[in-house]
Amino acid sequence: MPTTPPYNQPLGGNEMPRFGGPATMMRLPTQKSAEGLDACFVGIPMDIGTSNRPGTRFGPRQIRDESRMLRPFNMATRAAPFESLQVADIGDVPINTFDLKKSVDIIERYYDELLTHDVIPLTLGGDHxxxxxxxxxxxxxxxxxxxIHVDAHADINEHMFGEAIAHGTPFRRAVEE
Known part of the structure; x- marks a missing residue:
């Protein structure tokens, strides 16, 4: 009878203090690719598409840091996703921090390859x-x-400062395409 390999588990607070250990999402193990995973966390540290409030390039790092307090199960619902899903943090997309159009191409190619695996990507970002x-x-x-886009703005502008691709235009472009 085949045995199921153990699923990755977040590093517990009794194994390593919450302020120590890896700076990964929920202190999960890391992997270089999504191979063999059901879901993966991937960061996109980008804010070069924003017009007003930069700083979202630090979003993936900060989300990972704050996630150290999350537990591997929900006490109220008894949901325990790490008992049936293989999940890991596969790091960040290596964007070009000086060129938004190149970064958009890099992200698309990265996700093209990522989605060759039957994995659900959980993206930590950056600007819209x-x-x-x-x-x-x-x-x-x-x-x-x-x-489903939940935000104060619809991000459906035609252009922003003459540019078709920016943080306020992605959903207009997606519908057009």
Whole structure:
């Protein structure tokens, strides 16, 4: 009878103090690729598409840091996703911090490769521009995709300062495409 290999588990607070250990999402193990995973955390440290409040390039790092207090199960619902899903943190997309258009291409190619694995990517970001290349890659694999966008702005501008790709335009471009 085949045995199921153990699933990755977040590093517990009794194994290593919460202020120590790896700076990964929920203190999960890292992997270089999504091979063999059901879901993966991936960061996109980007804010070059924003017009007003930069700093979201530090978002993935900060989210990972704050996630050290999350528990591997929910006391109220008894949900224990790490008992049935293989999950790891696969690091960050290596964007070009000086060129938004190149970064959009890099992200799309990264997600094209990522989605060759049957994995659900859980993205830690950056500015809203990053949604467009992710949606492009997902549409290539799955066909038309749905999206629920919760924000103070719809991000459906035609252009921002003459640019078709920016943090306020990704969902207009996605619908057009």
């Amino acid at each position: 521009t990053l949604a467009l290349p992710i949606l492009r890659a997902m549409a290539k694999k799955h066909g038309p995709v749905g999206l």
